Amino acid sequence: MIIKGNILNVFTNEIYPGEIEIEQGIIQSIKEVNKDFNDIIVPGFIDSHIHIESSMVTPSRFSEVALKHGTTSIVADPHEIANVMGIDGINYMLEDAKHSPLNYYFSAPSCVPTTKFETSGAEIDSKTIESLLSQPEFVSLGEVMDYNAVINENPEMISKLEIAKKYQKPIDGHAPLLSGKNLQKYIKHGISTDHECTNKKEASEKRRMGMKIMIREGSEAHSLEELIHSDAEFMVTDDLKSEDLIKGHIDYLLRKAVDLGMDPFDAIKLVTINPAEHYNLNTGSITPGKKANLVFIDNLEDFKVNRVIINGNTIFKKQKLLYRANPKAIDTTLKISPKTTADFDLKARNPSHKSATVNVITVKDDSIITGHTQAKLNIEKGNIIPSVFEDILKISVIERYGGNTIINGFVKGFGIKNGAIASSISHDSHNIIAVGTNSKYMAEATNKIIENKGGIVAISNKEKLDLALPIAGLMSNAPVTEVAETSTKLNELVYQMGCYLSSPFTTLSFMALPVVPSLKITNKGLFDVNENKFIDIIKHED
Incomplete structure (x- = not known):
């Protein structure tokens, strides 16, 4: 299979006409040609931190819309449903996601319950974390929200962090406004990302300590404008409601970033090669040996998606999605009596x-x-x-x-x-x-x-x-x-x-x-x- 177009190279910041040879969903070779093409072919977009549950639809339903916007890979943290249903909820997300052509990867929820100060429906202990991180679908330990447990070196929390290191999986952070000595105590255990920065000063301190900053632009938290020049590594949505998803996904973040003055090549790296390398995903660039996850866009301003290829298969073309979800229901009756x-x-x-x-x-x-x-x-x-x-x-x-x-x-x-x-x-x-x-x-x-x-x-x-x-x-x-x-x-x-x-x-x-x-x-x-x-x-x- 040969794909032709103007190829964007995330390593050299070039765009040149070329042909991409694909076999069994993997890029085999790229050849520069002397032809004129209209579309720009870019690596498939990656949302490297999102809770699908916040969209209020299942992973397979989420895919029906995200694919149209050029999203080909997602790193999803299922800790919302894990807090309700534990491992059964996580397995539900895994199974439903398998029915979608979108490449779903998961992080193992590190804080279920988030803290001892609330009641949840389940508990994910270090033994369960090890069973999850031993699976290839799980590419990281999910956001460590209970930073006090880390700072105070709670044995169970430290055990989860050590398990992530054992399997060489990155550890995602969640430490809003954490600073000074406590931040350093938190980071020293190998926690490598943070999506909770609200200002440049906070981002700068965490960046100096070696953390990779995620610019979050979702339905509730909007930090793109504040952090656009903060030397961030990723752009993510975190929590994205259905009514916002139908307006755009990663393509929307790219449009907004470029409108705010970010170089389009830099913006694309935040949602392609950077997250792919951090989470060890075989995607993120148009190079031999990578998955053939490709998005055809009109230009580097509007980022209008004209075609989407995942694993070498065309999924979206001519404004038509070649995929339909078939989600399953589960019975989760609330254990609560009517209130007066x-x-x-x-x-x-x-x-x-x-x-x-x-x-x-x-x-x-x-x-x-x-x-x-x-x-x-x-x-x-x-x-x-x-x-x-x-x-x-x-x-x-x-x-x-x-x-x-x-x-x-x-x-x-x-x-x-x-x-x-x-x-x-x-x-x-x-x-x-x-x-x-x-x-x-x-x-x-x-x-x-x-x-x-x-x-x-x-x-x-x-x-x-x-x-x-x-x-x-x-x-x-x-x-x-x-x-x-x-x-x-x-x-x-x-x-x-x-x-x-x-x-x-x-x-x-x-x-x-x-x-x-x-x-x-x-x-x-x-x-x-x-x-x-x-x-x-x-x-x-x-």
Whole structure:
């Protein structure tokens, strides 16, 4: 098989007309020719850090759209479904991915549960990590989120790190705002990447210590503009919702990077040869012996994808995808009883008091990092009441794994004026999380999720809308376009309810993640990430 076109060389920054000989899916030779071609042939794009579950569809469904955008390889971290279902969830992702022509590689989830400060549905120990990393599909140890366990040299965590070294697999990091001596304690154990940098100073410190920086541009965290000149090694999406995926994947990142001033050759390296070499993937360049993963684009500005070849086979051509997913469902009934309005009430310590000062999570748009403030709220009939006028709403985490516990607190920044939103996607343990103006709406939204065996819900005084996610409470086996359409309608309803966040459900999903500063809420309480401890929700009553 001979493929002809203008070939982009990631080693020499050249584009020249040539012919590529392919046999059994492998590039055999490249010959320069004296002909004129229109398309530029580039190595297939690689998303080297992504959680497929965040798209709310299965790997095979994800592929139906990602392939159209030139993505030929993915390094997926399945720790979302692993926190819900353990090894059974990981195996589900592996099996479903096998039905896709897209080259799926996986990282072994290092932190299941993420920390001891929340309840998850499973545990992945060092023995299981070894069984995963011994398989060729697993190319790295997944992001080490519990950096305190590393710094304090927790024996089980250190064992996982040593296993990765044993199998010569890179170790991915996750250390937002970690600096100084603690950062060096973290890095000395061989942790080699980080996708959590939010500014050039943070990226520079980590880069000086030898870490490879991933520029993250997903649905919630947008760091491309800030880090574009930070000597980064990769561009990744991390968490990408369906409604964003249908607009573009790695091709979108390339367009944006070039629009912001990055040299197109440098940008392409961040999503081809760099991740391929780091994760030891037999792709990433158009050279003999590499997989014939090729993308035909129109130019180095628009990056419009005209044709996609994977393993020597044409998968996408003339705007037609030559692949259709056939995902399977799995039964993951939530182990939780229906909730009442009273379950969402936050009782005052002394009902006779008129007000209470409470600790409040503050939310910033397009960031998973939260702040911490305090507010004085009224006490009515023994309950502490949110203040819609001050945008201080109720937030609750409802444990879904049989314990049937619920923690209620307060959050500022969602802007909802009337109603509630709820989701069974709450990183990383994925207990149900809800935000609302009163307990009645929050109970109603939570019970709809229980009825649907997972999903997202929005309820206002005028309308109700939901998206069922019955696969681990994280994913649907419906096509991406259908999930994206419903998700978009849900966001529109939330905007009508007064929310001004660009991605309210994604923001909501990170409110229970106790490894990202600074204040989060889990099913065990209100957690100060910087101090690594739980704090009182009610500071004092007047």
